[in-house]
Amino acid sequence: MPASASPTPHLRPLGEGGDRERLRALCPRLSPRSRHLRFQGAVNELSDSLLEQLLDLDHRQREALVAMADDQILGVARYAADDDPRRAEVAVVVADEWQRRGIAAQLVTRLADTAVEHSIRTFTASVLRDNNEARRLIGAVAPRHHLANAADGLRFSWDIASGLQRADAPRVDLRTPR
8 A cells, every 4th residue: 555545654563463474575565675775685585584583582682663554564673782782783674665754763763762771772783885775864863873884884883872863753653552
């Protein structure tokens, strides 16, 4: 369903019944470029082993949030703590028809709030050099980030403990239903 005809998206943690199939259904709704940028390689569908990895959450050191509408996942943001439990790698993807509507910024901002509750202080992100969308997103939510070259792209890091830049007037109402 086109974004213009859909109900208001809402955010919730990943892991409800049916999320495995909802995640599987998200992948074909991503363009080849979006899949390449998110998975940093050619992924046409989510294998059972990749789905297991994506759903392996403890809701402390590994967490994921989804934007939902019409029982479909529109976007996913996740973090996984690394060797230093105060630092976590973050990744985000939004279905192509929902991009540029503020969903990624809202997901990352809410995910950072959750991470801070679990003593995570820093987010990092590995980004392909040509992923201008991710670079803009990080610039918007974390204007005071650090950037380093990596063998396979760029490595961003930013402090989430002091709070992220909140998205100005989100274009999509992303209230969590109660």
